[in-house]
Amino acid sequence: MPRISYIDPDSITDPELAGYIADSRTYGTPRVESQAIRAHVPAVLRSFNQSWQAVFREGVLDHSVKELARVFIAKSLDCGYCAGQRSHLALAAGLSEREFDDVIEFRDSEAFSPREKAALLLAEAIAWDPSLADDSVWTLLHAHFTEPEIVELGYFIGLTMGQQKFLKTLGIQHGDLDRASTAGLAPEVAAALQT
Secondary structure, X not given: OOOOOOOOHHHOOOHHHHHHXXXXXXXXXXOHHHHHHHOOOHHHHHHHHHHHHHXXXXXXXXXXXXXXXXXXXXXXXXXXHHXXXXXXXXXXXXXOHHHHHHHHHHHHOOOOOHHHHHHHXXXXXXXXXXXXXXXXXXXXXXXXXXXXXXXXXXXXXXXXXXXXXXXXXXXOOOOOOOOOOOOOEOHHHHHHHOO
């Protein structure tokens, strides 16, 4: 069990918050377990979901680039819970498990466009060492993105990195609250839940 108890998702009566839980069951990113932790403080659940919707699912930057950055951060942090999730929107846009498998070694992979590699350079610098974002990285970023897109990407990387670090400390696991729904899970994680 996690280090903080789960709020029973079925006990949430506020329609807005219950809607966030329903979305997590339908789309899986974020998953119901992390939402049930955030539900201890309704303002946290509300704030997180509003940011997630406005900046991850929507926003000025294409969603697939943000999903690659999210998975890169999860794998960099060795957060199996977060790395085992997939955005349905990114999958519908054409991202595949090959990109997710190659994301840490993005420099040597042919799976990524120059634009995606530029975004991953920023994610790497934020996650590992800000000094990696030298003039050459910023030249690439400005060549491939508008300034609003770079701001959104940086903000989203910070948001997801902080949440992933927090979730990793909790010891939550996929299936703690819902083994039936495999929405938003990587194929190998979904298969493991079904056994």
